[in-house]
Amino acid sequence: MIPATMKAMVLTGYGDIDKLDYRDVTTPSPGPGEVLVQVTATAKNNTDRKAREGLYPTKKGEMQSFQMGGEPTLQFPRIQGADIAGRIVAVGEGVSDSRVGERGLLDFNIYANDRRDINLTPDYFGHGADGGYAEYVSLPSDQFHHIPNPELTDAEVASMGMCSYQTAMHMMTSANIRAGERVLVSGASGGVGTALIQLCRIMGAVPYALSQQDKADALLRLGAEAVLDRSDMASFVDRVKAETGGRPIDAVMDLVGGEMTDIFIDTMIFDMNARDTYPRLSIAGASGGNISEILWTRIYLYQVQIFGVSHGTREEAEQLMAWIRGGQLKPVLHGAFPLSELHRAERYFVSRGSNYLGKIVIVPDSQWNEHGKPYALETA
């Protein structure tokens, strides 16, 4: 029995966490081509906070969320939460009843068209339409992918959501990463970083992780070739050389930006004769600062190719779902919070301790005992 109303965490406007209001709202019903999903876990992403705080400027001085298709799509009230796992409980017109009961994971994009190979106006559930910080959500049936794997819990499935994994994949494909290439991954312990390390190994590339020393063992277990401590950037190129046997990094997957990006470029260009491809920099995040000072002469004389990455394509999401089903991708789940305590989760997320790795998931209170409690994080 689907209730007429449900619990949801509603974002009421731009601002701090006081703009998140836990309340009863009308349960959505699935439209044509949609499925109604009972949410069991939704992974948290940085984008929730950034969108809430209006930190997605595409012009200097702008303070609002992005509007890639021309019009602002973040309207209030909005239910955030992009990386949704759950079970189909009802289907809309044109969708087979046989899907009811299916456990799945959302491809979080709101695609502007049916193109499988390109996504020019990235927008997503939880931003341009309601997402998973609720008990139910209506989603396009073709984007809710069946993940039957009994070895994966729902919280683990959510932790492999596309906001991190598809972005990581598109960083790799944009830079045309080949087997055997040395890839530097910054922000390595986060959601996108841990996905990048795994994807490098799947594609045969060799990931060098930039992180913090106390996360080194976990990152090495995940597949990093070596872990470089970001607390000392002064001798960074020498430390990279020590790990690579003096050879340059082939491509950088950058999530940090700020002052570090220029140093990352150094790791690729110190010996151009030792390269047989152009240096490549994919950037999808700027956790260390939104402004970098980089000489254009360095970019064009060394022929550094720069790829801005936001989300990815339908075919990349489908490939990732196949790798999740096939067991090639592993969950990196740090912990869970109940939906009613999203404020506490947000505070924890911005002041994470040194042992943090991977993803946090948010679980509706009605699902907590089954899907959240085993991963509960005790915090202040």
Ligand SMILES: NC(=O)c1ccc[n+]([C@@H]2O[C@H](COP(=O)([O-])OP(=O)(O)OC[C@H]3O[C@@H](n4cnc5c(N)ncnc54)[C@H](OP(=O)(O)O)[C@@H]3O)[C@@H](O)[C@H]2O)c1
């Ligand atoms: N373009 C897109 O489509 C897209 C999609 C998803 C995410 N993003 C962006 O990509 C970035 C990473 O996302 P995420 O979900 O992986 O975030 P996350 O889980 O918060 O991880 C970010 C990691 O960056 C490192 N870091 C944080 N602050 C830093 C600083 N000041 N200097 C250096 N390193 C710092 C930390 O890793 P260590 O402790 O290991 O160094 C942290 O765990 C964010 O900026 C996010 O907004 C973009």
